[in-house]
Amino acid sequence: MSLTVLMNAGPWLSVPPPGYGGIENVIATLVPELRRLGVRVVLASVQSSTLPVDEKVSVFADGQFASLQRPYNQVCGIAQAHLAGVVRELHARDDIDLVHDHVEAVGLATLAAMGPSGPPTLHTLHWDLAKHPDLYGSLDGGDRVRVNGVSASQLARAPLALREHSVGHVHLSTPLAVDADRRQRPDKGEHLLILGRINPGKGQDVGARLAQRVGFPLVLAGPVGPYHRPADLAAAGDEARQNPDVRFFLDEVAPHVDGDLVRWVGTVAGQERDDLLASARASLFPLRWEEPGGTAVVESLALGTPVVATARGCLPELIEHGRTGLLTADEEELADLVLAADLLDADECRRVAAQRFTPAVMAQRYVELYERVRELASAP
Ligand code: UDP
Known part of the structure; x- marks a missing residue:
């Protein structure tokens, strides 16, 4: 399969994570299986990530987890600007087919802001969304951005604006x-x-x-x-x-x-x-x-x-x-x-x-969703 995915893990922790790190663990579980299926993976993460990938783009040397309290906005701003530059460049060169994003404050905001000129994007929702309705205001206008949940019940409880962008759910897996x-x-x-x-x-x-x-x-x-x-x-x-x-x-x-x-x-x-x-x-x-x-x-x-x-x-x-x-x-x-x-x-x-609940099942399901997101993005 010739498909290149830019996987955005964000600036907070390395992949795999040093200890705690739910999202980074999901990415570390998913990526090797995607590559086994022939997907090329470009990882946007911190330089200290050790997960084997086809290409890596990093703005920070190490995870910025300690900045989650302060200066959160500053780290987000730097990471957003960097990601936007990388995505624009790779997309313009036709080097990526899709972005798979996991980090709403950095990735989703950036990609949605690109509007129709951005690449097809799948954003995985990792939260209990009924509790965080304010997280996703940034989706407005991001017509090429689609979302998936990690369970059907999570999606069913999500705000309508998100459900309208949804392409389904993928259960979490474990090695x-x-x-x-x-x-x-x-x-x-x-x-x-x-x-x-x-x-x-x-x-x-x-x-x-x-x-x-x-x-x-x-x-x-x-x-x-x-x-x-x-x-x-x-x-x-x-x-x-x-x-x-x-x-x-x-x-x-x-x-x-x-x-x-x-x-x-x-x-x-x-x-x-x-x-x-x-x-x-x-x-x-x-x-x-x-x-x-x-x-x-x-x-x-x-x-x-x-x-x-x-x-x-x-x-x-x-x-x-x-x-x-x-x-x-x-x-x-x-x-x-x-x-x-x-x-x-x-x-x-x-x-x-x-x-x-194997990584292979999770990866197969994501490949189906990637195809769906690309189809929707190319529809008139
Ligand atoms: N976990 C762990 N050690 C602990 C407590 C939790 O490794 O002492 C891991 C657990 O195995 C799981 C993750 O932390 O992989 C928690 O994820 P879950 O989705 O169950 O809960 P969340 O904290 O994300 O709501």
Whole structure:
């Protein structure tokens, strides 16, 4: 296939990311598969990115994540100007067929502003858009810009202006879905796991109360605001309370964290994270928000751990109730489901993940969307 895509990963983190980095992880998962399908990839990212690509364009040497607070506008402005220059030049030379953009404040704004003279563009939405209606004002006039969601439910909740530009959704995938069969599997343990940022939307407080009710150990893994380790949070003192996730943790979750039945282990990564997930009796998602993409849900299935969750956001799309997990609309029912989850089959979870959530499936679907976006751009 002769298709060249400019993949815009933005200026914030290198690809693959050093630790935290959802969007950069998606790009690092997608690009090798696209290249296997014969797509040429030009990566617009920071110079320190190590992902193998066909060509790289960079404006900053390193990720500007620390500037997300200040001087955010300055970094965006520099990155926008650079991207506009690169896109104009490559597009004028016919060197790219399409831009696949992931960074609304830099890429989308820039590409939409190019109007009809810009290249065909697909922008992937990564957020819960009902919560961020103001992010996308910049789409006006960008007729060659199309968007895709990471789940059908995320798109259904998006503002109308975005839905009008949509070409569909592509579920998130994980390399673990390919790897799982080759890995050594840790034995199943007794614990339940909630893997994710500690945040009211993810419902760790509900999970902690539930664990105490059913008497199962619960491990909470993930950062609390900017704090990745319990010791860092303890050392930060009162100032840490300025962060709403810290306040949520200290007020609603920590009273249940007894170090015995309910533990907060901080952020886990690599093999430690995978083992914790693979050995859990179930992954718990007692959600209070509409989960847009659910990477941790897909990772859980890939490692053979069934999911017990409130049926919010993308969960009903990802989980087959009674096969790979148990879902309920009623938070009160979660405890019963946790008890029943032991009956679900770990191999079945892995099998489903290996069919539905592989990087190859994700790349194939993106290639279809690229074709669609190009067709729409060339229509009179
Ligand atoms: N994650 C991790 N270590 C942790 C907590 C989370 O590596 O301690 C990863 C998790 O495996 C997943 C990502 O962070 O890949 C979270 O993505 P998800 O879509 O589940 O949630 P988000 O935080 O983007 O809402």
